[in-house]
Amino acid sequence: MASGSDLQFRSAVDEDWPEIFTADSRAFGITAPIDEAQRANERARIANADVVLALDPALPGEPLVGKAAYYRLAMSVPGGRVEFPGLTWVSVSPTHRRRGILRELITRLRAKWADEGHPIAALWASEATIYERFGFGPAIFAEDIRIDERQSLRAAAPARAQVRFVGAEEFAEAAPGLYERWAQVHPGVMARDALWWQAALDDRPSARAFTTGARHYLLHDDGYATYHLDSADMGDDELPTARIEEVVAVTDEAHTELWRVLAALDLVASTTATLPVGDPLRFKLADLRGAKTTAHYDTLWVAILDVPAALTARTYAADLDTTLVVEDPFGDAGGRYRLRIVDGSAEVTRDPAPGTGGGGEIACGIAALGSLYFGSVDARTLAAAGRLHADSPVLLAAFADVWRTAAHPATGADF
Numbered sequence: 085m086a087s088g089s090d091l092q093f094r095s096a097v098d099e100d101w102p103e104i105f106t107a108d109s110r111a112f113g114i115t116a117p118i119d120e121a122q123r124a125n126e127r128a129r130i131a132n133a134d135v136v137l138a139l140d141p142a143l144p145g146e147p148l149v150g151k152a153a154y155y156r157l158a159m160s161v162p163g164g165r166v167e168f169p170g171l172t173w174v175s176v177s178p179t180h181r182r183r184g185i186l187r188e189l190i191t192r193l194r195a196k197w198a199d200e201g202h203p204i205a206a207l208w209a210s211e212a213t214i215y216e217r218f219g220f221g222p223a224i225f226a227e228d229i230r231i232d233e234r235q236s237l238r239a240a241a242p243a244r245a246q247v248r249f250v251g252a253e254e255f256a257e258a259a260p261g262l263y264e265r266w267a268q269v270h271p272g273v274m275a276r277d278a279l280w281w282q283a284a285l286d287d288r289p290s291a292r293a294f295t296t297g298a299r300h301y302l303l304h305d306d307g308y309a310t311y312h313l314d315s316a317d318m319g320d321d322e323l324p325t326a327r328i329e330e331v332v333a334v335t336d337e338a339h340t341e342l343w344r345v346l347a348a349l350d351l352v353a354s355t356t357a358t359l360p361v362g363d364p365l366r367f368k369l370a371d372l373r374g375a376k377t378t379a380h381y382d383t384l385w386v387a388i389l390d391v392p393a394a395l396t397a398r399t400y401a402a403d404l405d406t407t408l409v410v411e412d413p414f415g416d417a418g419g420r421y422r423l424r425i426v427d428g429s430a431e432v433t434r435d436p437a438p439g440t441g442g443g444g445e446i447a448c449g450i451a452a453l454g455s456l457y458f459g460s461v462d463a464r465t466l467a468a469a470g471r472l473h474a475d476s477p478v479l480l481a482a483f484a485d486v487w488r489t490a491a492h493p494a495t496g497a498d499f
């Protein structure tokens with residue numbers, strides 16, 4: 085059996101893509117065929133140069149035995165926006181696992197990202213135990229909810245309905261602008277260009293499960309929501325499940341009015357949705373327990389590749405002057421940094437001259453710093469878990485404070 089060193093590693097060429105799609109279907113248990121429209125969209129979103137493949141020359145046909153790729157993405161951060169590589173399409177053939185192929189693929193991508201000068205990288209992890217060793221920490225979280233009985237909202241309904249159903253074309257016109265505005269409110273929201281919108285809007289029958297009906301579109305002046313009715317779990321009552329796909333609300337009022345409709349859908353067995361952690365829905369329902377959490381999980385994982393560039397790309401909730409001692413065994417972002425935040429803007433100096441460091445020290449691993457980046461994880465929680473150390477409880481409290489964001493993070497799209 086080949087080990088990592090017997091393999092050939094190279095970027096992709098057009099002819100590799102049929103095998104890449106096959107490897108992906110195998111690795112991620114994709115049962116439906118990936119049709120031509122989807123293939124073309126994916127191909128357009130990933131450049132061959134941004135794919136690294138592992139091939140085994142010792143086997144007939146030199147099969148593809150590992151691959152990793154990245155999308156070139158951008159997302160909102162508090163006070164701004166960062167461009168970043170979104171690691172994706174990672175898999176190693178079941179015939180070649182646990183021989184270091186993933187490690188080699190990521191090592192190669194990290195070298196490319198360093199050349200390209202990215203402050204951070206991000207991914208959605210298939211398993212929580214894989215990526216911390218490569219510097220990624222869970223940074224944004226979501227929960228799945230289920231509403232079993234129609235729910236009413238505490239706020240009185242406006243005299244005139246603020247939300248209406250629209251067709252796919254009107255929705256396609258309105259949604260990108262609303263999404264863009266929403267991204268300016270919530271950190272973590274991934275920008276969608278025309279290709280990402282093409283994928284998001286794709287509701288052809290062949291692009292969805294056969295038990296799922298056409299998408300329904302709800303529009304408000306400051307938001308939108310989409311859902312499908314799905315007959316997959318129809319019981320004796322023969323009622324479908326309403327599966328809410330997206331709720332994008334720029335204002336609290338739009339959030340209330342969209343949920344007024346969604347939480348009260350009738351003649352459905354239940355209504356399911358995914359909420360970013362921090363979403364206020366529960367506190368808007370007349371019955372706090374009207375939406376049950378069925379799952380709680382990590383969504384976006386963040387690796388800080390360049391501490392000064394990453395920390396100066398966002399703004400902060402409070403001022404602070406401290407020394408960060410960061411460990412990064414996989415990458416080269418480890419070291420001592422002075423973090424000085426004035427009026428919400430950070431200044432970060434690597435290896436500050438002796439005597440010029442900020443007050444007190446915070447020590448943590450690079451993955452823990454990634455977890456702090458969007459303000460979803462409290463530094464006190466990491467300290468209590470033994471993943472971060474502060475010189476004093478006062479410094480810890482001050483450090484925890486700076487990451488708070490004006491609105492809870494959301495992701496908008498997964499990859």
Ligand SMILES: CC(=O)SCCNC(=O)CCNC(=O)[C@H](O)C(C)(C)COP(=O)(O)OP(=O)(O)OC[C@H]1O[C@@H](n2cnc3c(N)ncnc32)[C@H](O)[C@@H]1OP(=O)(O)O
Pocket residue numbers: 111112171172173174175176177180181182183184185186187188207208209210211213214217
């Ligand atoms: C961003 C994304 O695309 S997420 C999707 C990731 N892909 C999948 O889950 C598809 C199915 N799984 C696979 O294809 C493979 O099992 C992979 C890609 C997860 C791992 O590939 P491998 O080549 O076997 O990993 P490799 O041998 O390089 O292991 C690297 C390290 O990760 C660890 N590791 C690998 N897979 C796992 C796992 N599933 N759980 C825990 N640890 C793991 C190894 O123990 C090793 O640790 P070490 O180097 O610190 O000793």
